[in-house]
Amino acid sequence: MSLNRELRILTRALLIAFAVVAAASAYWASIERDRLLAREDNPRLLEARASIRRGAIYDRDLDLLVHTEEQSEVDEGTQRRLVRHYLSPAFYGALGYFSLTYGTGGFENQYDRILSGADRPRSLDQIFFAAPVEGSDIQITLDSQVQITLRDAFENHQGAAVVMSVPSGDILAILSHPTYDPNALDENWAVLLEDSGNPFFNRALQGRYQPGGMTQTPLLALFEISGIALISPFPQASAPVTLENILMTCAVTPPRAALTLVEAYRFGCPAPFLQLGAALQPSLVARALQQLNQATQPSAEPANFENVDNLRNSLLGQGEQIVSPLDIALLAASILNEGNAPQPRSLLATRYPDAGEWAPSTDSSASVPVMTAAAAARLQEIMALTDTEFAGNFQTTDALVGAHSALAYSGEGALVWFMGFARMPTGQGIAVAVVIEDTRDPADARDIGIRALQAAIAASSPSATLP
Amino acid sequence: MTTLSLMPVRRVNRPIPPDRVEQRLLSVAGLFLFVNTFALTLVSQRGQDWIHYAIWVIAALAGHLWLKRRLPDRDPLLFPLVMLLSGWGMVLIERLAPNFADRQTVWLVLGVLTMSVVVAIPNLLARLRRYRYTLLITGLVLLVATILLGVNPSGQIGAPRLWLGFGDIFFQPSELLKIILVTFLASYLAEQYPSLQMLRDRSKRRFPSLSPTVMGPVVFMFIISFVVLLWQRDLGTATLFFLVFLLMLYLATGFIWVLVGGAGLVILAGITAYFVFAVVQLRIDIWLNPWLDPDGRAFQIVQSLFAFAEGGIFGRGIGQGLPTSIPVVHSDFIFAALAEEWGLIGVIGLVAGIGTIVTRGLRSASLHSARPYLSLMAAGLSLLIAIQSLMIMAGVLKLIPLTGVTLPFLSYGGSSLLVNFIIIGLLLQLSTDEDERVA
Numbered sequence: 001m002s003l004n005r006e007l008r009i010l011t012r013a014l015l016i017a018f019a020v021v022a023a024a025s026a027y028w029a030s031i032e033r034d035r036l037l038a039r040e041d042n043p044r045l046l047e048a049r050a051s052i053r054r055g056a057i058y059d060r061d062l063d064l065l066v067h068t069e070e071q072s073e074v075d076e077g078t079q080r081r082l083v084r085h086y087l088s089p090a091f092y093g094a095l096g097y098f099s100l101t102y103g104t105g106g107f108e109n110q111y112d113r114i115l116s117g118a119d120r121p122r123s124l125d126q127i128f129f130a131a132p133v134e135g136s137d138i139q140i141t142l143d144s145q146v147q148i149t150l151r152d153a154f155e156n157h158q159g160a161a162v163v164m165s166v167p168s169g170d171i172l173a174i175l176s177h178p179t180y181d182p183n184a185l186d187e188n189w190a191v192l193l194e195d196s197g198n199p200f201f202n203r204a205l206q207g208r209y210q211p212g213g214m215t216q217t218p219l220l221a222l223f224e225i226s227g228i229a230l231i232s233p234f235p236q237a238s239a240p241v242t243l244e245n246i247l248m249t250c251a252v253t254p255p256r257a258a259l260t261l262v263e264a265y266r267f268g269c270p271a272p273f274l275q276l277g278a279a280l281q282p283s284l285v286a287r288a289l290q291q292l293n294q295a296t297q298p299s300a301e302p303a304n305f306e307n308v309d310n311l312r313n314s315l316l317g318q319g320e321q322i323v324s325p326l327d328i329a330l331l332a333a334s335i336l337n338e339g340n341a342p343q344p345r346s347l348l349a350t351r352y353p354d355a356g357e358w359a360p361s362t363d364s365s366a367s368v369p370v371m372t373a374a375a376a377a378r379l380q381e382i383m384a385l386t387d388t389e390f391a392g393n394f395q396t397t398d399a400l401v402g403a404h405s406a407l408a409y410s411g412e413g414a415l416v417w418f419m420g421f422a423r424m425p426t427g428q429g430i431a432v433a434v435v436i437e438d439t440r441d442p443a444d445a446r447d448i449g450i451r452a453l454q455a456a457i458a459a460s461s462p463s464a465t466l467p
Numbered sequence: 468m469t470t471l472s473l474m475p476v477r478r479v480n481r482p483i484p485p486d487r488v489e490q491r492l493l494s495v496a497g498l499f500l501f502v503n504t505f506a507l508t509l510v511s512q513r514g515q516d517w518i519h520y521a522i523w524v525i526a527a528l529a530g531h532l533w534l535k536r537r538l539p540d541r542d543p544l545l546f547p548l549v550m551l552l553s554g555w556g557m558v559l560i561e562r563l564a565p566n567f568a569d570r571q572t573v574w575l576v577l578g579v580l581t582m583s584v585v586v587a588i589p590n591l592l593a594r595l596r597r598y599r600y601t602l603l604i605t606g607l608v609l610l611v612a613t614i615l616l617g618v619n620p621s622g623q624i625g626a627p628r629l630w631l632g633f634g635d636i637f638f639q640p641s642e643l644l645k646i647i648l649v650t651f652l653a654s655y656l657a658e659q660y661p662s663l664q665m666l667r668d669r670s671k672r673r674f675p676s677l678s679p680t681v682m683g684p685v686v687f688m689f690i691i692s693f694v695v696l697l698w699q700r701d702l703g704t705a706t707l708f709f710l711v712f713l714l715m716l717y718l719a720t721g722f723i724w725v726l727v728g729g730a731g732l733v734i735l736a737g738i739t740a741y742f743v744f745a746v747v748q749l750r751i752d753i754w755l756n757p758w759l760d761p762d763g764r765a766f767q768i769v770q771s772l773f774a775f776a777e778g779g780i781f782g783r784g785i786g787q788g789l790p791t792s793i794p795v796v797h798s799d800f801i802f803a804a805l806a807e808e809w810g811l812i813g814v815i816g817l818v819a820g821i822g823t824i825v826t827r828g829l830r831s832a833s834l835h836s837a838r839p840y841l842s843l844m845a846a847g848l849s850l851l852i853a854i855q856s857l858m859i860m861a862g863v864l865k866l867i868p869l870t871g872v873t874l875p876f877l878s879y880g881g882s883s884l885l886v887n888f889i890i891i892g893l894l895l896q897l898s899t900d901e902d903e904r905v906a
Contacts (some may be wrong), residue, residue, distance in 0.1 A: 006717060007836065018821070021860045021861055029779050043789060243595055
């Protein structure tokens with residue numbers, strides 16, 4: 001008698017066991033692959049990110065703002081790692097951050113694919129020899145002078161501002177304050193998260209504020225189209241308006257009680273706008289107020305303007321409608337650009353690693369009609385005429401300037417808005433929007449707006465001219 | 468005068484001589500390692516990898532020439548496959564833990580030398596059979612010595628002390644104990660083979676009486692395994708001993724209930740160990756659900772599964788993955804590292820390689836099926852490689868709880884490599900059909 005039968009059985013059983021091992025490998029390597037590789041606790045994700053030499057970021061004058069370099073000091077036996085350096089404090093927050101632990105934010109997030117080289121196929125060196133991935137450099141539209149001016153102007157305030165070139169839509173400066181130091185993000189992350197000033201919140205883009213007196217600009221355009229006389233005296237124009245428990249007054253105290261609509265607009269007095277707006281068709285008012293939401297989507301459920309309270313609140317800019325500083329900048333830009341809002345743009349050009357030439361960005365879209373050219377021209381004229389004191393700051397520039405300040409109420413507090421533009425003799429244009437959360441004085445916002453416009457006029461060289 | 472007619476020439480398909488087959492397979496293995504060493508050099512920018520490769524070539528050539536002289540009728544697949552796997556392991560260790568690569572290369576050379584000595588000892592198998600009790604006592608002494616004097620080279624407090632140290636050299640006696648136990652069992656069961664067969668005939672495949680002849684060694688082996696588990700907390704070795712023994716007992720008796728009963732004992736022991744030993748409880752818990760604590764207790768197995776996923780079908784390529792994120796990857800988890808860098812293709816190649824070694828060993832067992840000692844010896848040695856490989860591969864893949872044994876020929880570890888080369892030396896002897904090997 002021999003062992004052959006048992007040996008045969010054993011051999012088959014072992015071969016089946018080996019086949020099961022191979023099948024289990026295939027299961028993890030194919031069926032479960034995507035799920036496993038996408039897990040955040042997979043160190044390969046982190047390692048892959050850490051090995052990438054991210055591209056640098058330059059401003060519109062090709063001054064270096066951010067770059068990546070190897071850590072200068074490492075312990076013996078420790079692998080040298082790449083470190084991201086943010087050079088200019090004025091750009092903190094605007095550029096965002098890159099962290100192996102916390103990911104990306106701001107422009108670092110918006111242009112992550114370019115900066116991390118993910119927009120290009122892997123080279124043979126990378127596929128076969130694990131050569132490190134290098135991202136492309138980017139040139140953004142921000143201007144250092146304007147950005148530094150804004151940063152300095154906001155030193156003691158909480159709020160946001162946007163400066164935009166017209167008609168190109170180039171964002172020349174964008175600021176949200178308070179902000180954070182992206183060079184020390186990992187160390188300060190927990191503290192920053194707890195900070196009551198919410199420094200990670202980009203107020204310029206993500207901020208949603210009550211427009212308050214900013215509604216007066218589209219309403220003025222609506223009154224003009226509706227044939228309402230803008231220069232006839234309006235009795236009791238400076239009278240305060242009651243909104244629930246709030247007494248809404250003019251943003252700037254007027255010299256007399258009776259004002260024309262243009263004067264009421266200049267002093268930010270709500271009464272005439274409330275009274276005249278309530279007399280118009282609610283649908284017309286709703287359409288006019290939509291001009292305020294060029295960057296942000298209005299709320300999914302449009303306010304029911306058939307309801308008297310809703311209409312009243314919206315006319316005062318204290319309803320359900322909320323706007324961002326970018327929305328207001330786009331409104332100013334559309335007034336300057338024959339009623340068409342340019343599409344905001346922040347990327348000028350890209351450059352492959354080790355390439356000398358910059359490739360211009362093709363990332364541009366057509367402008368969007370917001371109001372008629374006639375209404376825009378009339379608003380331009382009114383805004384330019386209403387504040388002669390403001391215009392006095394730009395006499396040496398020969399620029400046509402216009403502005404509007406407003407007050408808005410938010411909960412227990414208030415905030416102030418500024419919207420302004422400058423049209424230079426060359427035809428170049430600049431639009432500015434400012435919001436300050438910690439003051440009730442519109443002059444504070446206006447001062448920042450003036451400084452921003454002056455800096456932009458001095459530094460700007462828009463790629464296109466206005467029509 | 469004779470006329471030569473134009474007869475059609477018949478081509479005779481002569482089998483390729485074993486030496487030639489071995490030569491060709493070794494060349495393929497050498498080419499595979501050359502390509503991988505070259506790729507690793509490009510990635511790591513290190514030159515010393517070639518020294519290890521050169522040593523491997525010399526060891527392979529010397530081993531081949533020695534075998535050609537001493538065992539001309541050997542199985543031509545075993546040595547090339549073993550050299551391929553051990554060379555692959557050497558390249559992996561260079562990649563994963565370069566500091567250990569020199570030492571592993573030295574152990575590889577010692578392994579080939581030891582294997583050469585094993586195949587050269589006349590009547591070795593007969594001698595082993597003759598001195599089986601001496602061997603068993605030696606094994607038990609080693610076990611007791613390890614329990615009393617065992618150390619852990621890492622010096623880590625609380626780590627299993629499975630090594631005996633002689634200066635800077637450490638040896639794991641349980642590795643040698645594997646061969647001793649297989650030899651003893653093959654010899655014992657061969658001696659009992661006629662009575663086992665009679666028992667089998669009487670029972671006519673019904674449930675047999677619990678004969679002391681059968682139950683004696685079962686209890687003995689269970690005690691040894693349990694001692695290993697209890698004192699050394701070495702779950703892997705204990706399970707390996709017991710499974711190999713069960714399968715050898717099955718081969719000798721043909722009783723399927725041996726396997727069923729043995730499996731029941733393993734499960735019972737597992738359940739007991741779960742409640743008694745924290746290390747066993749930990750391994751079973753993380754096996755059941757590693758995702759509950761992926762950054763803590765289940766870190767190793769979770770990282771291993773990431774490695775398989777990262778490798779995909781074709782692998783990342785040598786030096787291009789991140790297998791070093793797995794703790795102790797060069798030892799217990801070298802299979803996961805291989806999967807990450809060579810992908811499923813590499814895994815299938817490895818499984819096929821080990822599977823072929825095992826089936827060739829079992830073929831030798833079949834060759835000697837009329838001579839129970841040789842047959843059981845060949846089967847037992849093959850089972851050692853098979854069960855150990857399956858245990859660690861299945862553990863790394865989360866098919867079974869992790870048992871902490873090495874992957875034969877690939878994992879870092881001198882004792883393991885040396886003992887596996889001894890096993891191959893014995894299997895090479897057993898692959899020849901020479902009557903004088905029977906005592």
